[in-house]
Amino acid sequence: MAPKRKLIVIVGITGNQGGSVASRFLSDPRYHIRGLTRNPCSPSARALASKGVEIIPADLDDVATLIPAFRGANLIFSVTNYWEPFFRPDCRAKAAELGMSCRKYAYEVEVRQGRNIADAVATTVESLDENGFIASTLSHAARCSRGRFNELYHFDAKAEVFPDHVGENHKLLARKTSYVQTGFFMSSYRLALGAYFRKTDEDSFLMSFPCSRHAPIPHLDVSTDLGPFIYAVSQLPPGKHYLAAGTTCSWSEYMRIWSETTGNQTSYKETGLQELIENTPDKEFGREIGDMYLYSSNPGYDGGDKTLLKAQDIKKLGAECPMTGLEEWMRKEDWSMVLNQ
Template sequence: MAPEKKLVVIVGVTGNQGGSVASRFLSDLLYHIRGLTRDPSSPRARALASKGIEIIAADLDDVATLIPAFRGANLIFSVTNYWEPFFRSDCRAKAAELGVSCRKYAYEVEVRQGRNIAEAVAATVDSLDENGFIASTLSHATRCSRGRFDELYHFDAKADFFPGYVEENHSMLARKTSYVQTGFFMSSYRLAPGAYFRKTDEGSFLMSFPCSRDALVPHLVVNTDLGPFIYAVSKLPPGKRYLAAGTICSWSEYMRIWSKITGNQTSYKEITLQELIENTPDKVFGREVGDMFLYSSNLGYDGGNKTSLKAEDIREVLIVPISLVLIIAVL
């Protein structure tokens, strides 16, 4: 008799992170995958269903939809999306009505959704494996910088509940949890074309951030690399913190590598926060990401935490098909 499959539940299965995790677990026949999405009828959801993934409708703003979706899970992967309410026109209208910035409003939405996820996961904690909850998160900018960066909302929102809320309110769940900080997405330049990566009049390519040219930044190809990383973490004991990155290098080194690979002339220029804001069509977006680059330059993208485990640490204790290969790997 074939062994009963373990149930993996993936929040945001149609997104970048959830989709990558689903892809990796699909290749292991020991798992049955249940993917959560607001719209099971979307083309992406239907495509995943055709591969054998059980697609369930769930709303992160409604914990009552999450509890049955998580029930019986052996492993749950969680991700929240600050940028979804940040860019939505109805959310910006609501923020204006409340008299708060869309940055703060998106923070409040993400915190609420994270709390709902935590409560729903805690309701099925007994079914979880020893390391049964893996949460995608970031460092807490306000705390790490001792208040200097107190408006880096898309970092603090995640850290406030993963690990903050979980460890303060659900000790049993905390003992079964691992936290994975994701590096800077290699595709993030698409959020604001021309704002900080553009082709100059001379035909070369310029990257420009309010970040020291020598500051080390973790880089991640999220769609292909996060899934194998999460799969590897799931095989390890709980209670650890990780940094998912294919490589860690400065922006000047990044552009040198990009130049070598593409054959294009490139350069990196450190600019001020105000210059980045002026270069960005959506000024509040420019401020939010500008704060991130200043934070990376001064404290480090991970808040200066040197204890987070990385891919090389995993390889030392676990032999699995990890494929964290970025452009630096082909040099």
């Protein structure tokens, strides 16, 4: 008789992070995968179901839908999404009705949904493996900057739940939890093309961020690498904090690598926050990412935490953790949307 497979539950399985985790665990026949999604009829959900993934409809605003979805899990991967309510027209209308910015509104949604996830996971803590809950998160900008960045909402919304809420309200769960901070997604240039690559001549491009040209930035190929990273973390003891990145380098170094990869001339300009906001079609988006770039200069994208474990540390602990380097990713990327501006 074949041994019973372990159950991993993946929140947001149709997104970049959840999809990457699902892809890695699909290659391990010891696991049965249950994926949570708001729309089980989406093409991506159907594609996963065709591969044997159990797709469960779940509403992160309703704990009652999460508790049965998590029941009996041996491993749970959690991710929350600040940008979904940030960009949704109905959420922006609700924010205006409440007299708050869409940035603050999205923060409140993400905090609420994160707490719901943690509270629901805590109901099945006994079934979880020793390191049975892995949460995607970021550093706490307000705290790490000593109050200089009080409105970096997509950072603080995650950190105020993972680890804060878990540690303060679910002691047993905290002892079975690991936290993974994610680096800058290498694909994020598509969301802010004008700041990443502004065409200044036929074959010349300018990057302009309110970030020091020398600040070390962690870069992550999220779709390819987060799954293997989470898989490796799941094999290690709980209670640790990690940073997932394939390459750490400055933005000026990023542009040097891109220039060598594409054959185009490049330059980097450290700009002011207001200039970035004015040059961003969505001003609220410009303010949110502008604060992120400033924060990345000082104290740093990771909040200045030098204790975070990285891929090389995981390998030293005996777990395989393959990561994609920035140059390797650039050579595979289709840059037509940049070059054909």
